[in-house]
Amino acid sequence: MQASVQTALSPQAGAVSGGLPKVTARNVNLWYGEKQALYGIDLDIPAQQVTALIGPSGCGKSTFLRCLNRMNDTIQGCRVEGDIRLDGDDVYAPHIDVVHLRARVGMVFQRPNPFPKSIYENVAYGPRIHGLASSxxxxxQIVQTSLERAGLWKEVSDRLHQPGTGLSGGQQQRLCIARAVAVSPEVILMDEPCSALDPIATAKVEELIDELRENYTIVIVTHSMQQAARVSQRTAFFHLGKLVETGSTDDIFTNPVDKRTQDYITGRIG
Structure with a gap:
C-alpha cells in the first residue's frame, strides 16, 4: 500500500447551508471481530441543533457516536463500512488526518476525565498541540473563553493552577467540555455526559448544552428519555444495532411511527 500524506478535513469543502445536515451517515455497518453491532445506519445530523441518540443498553448508540470521529479506530478488530461525511467530506478517506478530525469533532465522555494537570493546562493542552495560540x-484568552463557554470561569478563575482533578464531579465534566471547545470544534459528541453526576450538576450541564448549540452541532447519547426531551431538537431511536426511527424530538415522544419506539418510550422494552 502506498503511503499517503494525511491532510486535515477542509472546513470549507462541501460546506452545508440552507439547513442541510452537518453530518450525514449512509449505510453504516460495524463489526467487532465477527460480531456485527450496527446495521445499515442512515442518519442526518443538522447543524447547530442537539440530536439525541436513545435506546436500550447495548443497542449501538454509543458505538455509532464513536464512528463520527473515528474513536472506534482505537478498538482492535473493529471494522466500519459505509459513508460518513462532515460538511460533505468523507471522514474515513485514507488521507484524512484523524487528529485534525477529532479537533473538528470533539468528544465528552461518560465519566469526567480531566488530565492530571492544572485547570489551566487541561484547557490549554489542545490549543497548544494544534498551534492555536502564538503567545x-x-x-x-482561549482558556478564559473556553471556561466561560463551559459555565465554569466564575467558579475557577482564582484557582487556575490547582489540579483539575480537585474539582467536583460536575465541575470536572464542565472542565472536560471547556477542554473540548478550546480547539474550536464544529461538532461536539457527548456520550452520556450526565450519568455520573448528581441532579444539580446534571441541570447545569443540560443548561450548558442548550447554550452551546448556538455555536456547535451537538450529538448526545443518553439513557434518560427525560433528558433527551429536555435538551434535544432531534431524536434517533436505536434498537438491536439498527436505527428504528428518527425525527423531531416532539414527534418521537408524542407521535412515534414505529411500535418499537412507542414500546421503548412507554417502558415496555428497554
Whole structure:
C-alpha cells in the first residue's frame, strides 16, 4: 500500500447551508471481530441543533457516536463500512488526518476525565498541540473563553493552577467540555455526559448544552428519555444495532411511527 500524506478535513469543502445536515451517515455497518453491532445506519445530523441518540443498553448508540470521529479506530478488530461525511467530506478517506478530525469533532465522555494537570493546562493542552495560540496572552484568552463557554470561569478563575482533578464531579465534566471547545470544534459528541453526576450538576450541564448549540452541532447519547426531551431538537431511536426511527424530538415522544419506539418510550422494552 502506498503511503499517503494525511491532510486535515477542509472546513470549507462541501460546506452545508440552507439547513442541510452537518453530518450525514449512509449505510453504516460495524463489526467487532465477527460480531456485527450496527446495521445499515442512515442518519442526518443538522447543524447547530442537539440530536439525541436513545435506546436500550447495548443497542449501538454509543458505538455509532464513536464512528463520527473515528474513536472506534482505537478498538482492535473493529471494522466500519459505509459513508460518513462532515460538511460533505468523507471522514474515513485514507488521507484524512484523524487528529485534525477529532479537533473538528470533539468528544465528552461518560465519566469526567480531566488530565492530571492544572485547570489551566487541561484547557490549554489542545490549543497548544494544534498551534492555536502564538503567545501566552492569546492562550490565556482561549482558556478564559473556553471556561466561560463551559459555565465554569466564575467558579475557577482564582484557582487556575490547582489540579483539575480537585474539582467536583460536575465541575470536572464542565472542565472536560471547556477542554473540548478550546480547539474550536464544529461538532461536539457527548456520550452520556450526565450519568455520573448528581441532579444539580446534571441541570447545569443540560443548561450548558442548550447554550452551546448556538455555536456547535451537538450529538448526545443518553439513557434518560427525560433528558433527551429536555435538551434535544432531534431524536434517533436505536434498537438491536439498527436505527428504528428518527425525527423531531416532539414527534418521537408524542407521535412515534414505529411500535418499537412507542414500546421503548412507554417502558415496555428497554
Amino acid at each position: 501566552k496572552t492569546e492562550m490565556d
